Amino acid sequence: xxxxxxxxxxxxxxxxxxxxxxxxxxxxxxxxxxxxxxxxxxxxxxxxxxxxxxxxxxxxxxxxxxxxxxxxxxxxxxxxxxxxxxxxxxxxxxxxxxxxxxxxxxxxxxxxxxxxxxxxxxxxxxxxxxxxxxxxxxxxxxxxxxxxxxxxxxxxxxxxxxxxxxxxxxxxxxxxxxxxxxxxxxxxxxxxxx
Numbered sequence: 001x002x003x004x005x006x007x008x009x010x011x012x013x014x015x016x017x018x019x020x021x022x023x024x025x026x027x028x029x030x031x032x033x034x035x036x037x038x039x040x041x042x043x044x045x046x047x048x049x050x051x052x053x054x055x056x057x058x059x060x061x062x063x064x065x066x067x068x069x070x071x072x073x074x075x076x077x078x079x080x081x082x083x084x085x086x087x088x089x090x091x092x093x094x095x096x097x098x099x100x101x102x103x104x105x106x107x108x109x110x111x112x113x114x115x116x117x118x119x120x121x122x123x124x125x126x127x128x129x130x131x132x133x134x135x136x137x138x139x140x141x142x143x144x145x146x147x148x149x150x151x152x153x154x155x156x157x158x159x160x161x162x163x164x165x166x167x168x169x170x171x172x173x174x175x176x177x178x179x180x181x182x183x184x185x186x187x188x189x190x191x192x193x194x
Contacts (some may be wrong), residue, residue: 004184014039015063016103020055023103027057027110057111058125064104065129069136072103091176094156098163098172103162124130141188155179 021038022030032053036046063088082084094101112120119124134149143149162170 007049010074011059014041014046014050015060017055018060019064019100019103022057022060023106027053027107028114031114032056040170053085057107060082061108061125065132076137078182083187084180087180087183088157088176090137090140091172093110094160095172095176098160101160102164105164141183141187148186152179152183161192 017039018035021035022039025034030053032046032050033043035053036043037130039046046056050059077086077089080089103171108126112126115123128147130153133151134146137152138144138146139154140148141149159170159172159175163172
């Protein structure tokens with residue numbers, strides 16, 4: 001009897017290994033053949049699931065953003081009783097998975113470098129992924145202000161980029177504490193009497 005393959009599950013399995021492979025060589029430099037070799041599959045198999053390198057990139061961005069913002073992740077963070085604990089948990093997660101976030105950032109920067117500003121502005125996959133992260137964090141941190149959420153996302157992204165070229169000079173622990181204090185001061189109602 002022929003082997004039954006769950007194509008969607010296999011596609012996700014391939015995607016789960018692509019980030020490190022692409023980040024290692026860079027989106028612009030890597031070929032589909034090199035990705036296939038890194039995955040241990042034939043080029044034909046890779047093209048069966050991903051008709052082009054850009055299609056693979058788009059599916060990878062969607063896959064990553066869904067994994068990072070899954071209901072399980074949100075529920076785990078929301079189970080923490082205070083906003084301060086949730087912010088701390090997010091920074092702890094970033095610290096524990098720093099290489100993952102560095103690879104994600106490198107891939108996104110390299111892809112974006114190849115595109116015009118107009119192409120990035122109109123890129124639906126990037127827009128959807130960004131909105132997915134923003135909405136998830138709004139739920140976790142119980143923030144209703146989209147502009148504030150974008151600022152918080154910018155802080156996270158900026159921290160990752162600075163660590164990329166400044167290394168351990170930028171302390172995740174210190175930055176986590178400072179961001180937590182600033183956000184709590186801004187977001188929590190004041191208990192001081194005027």
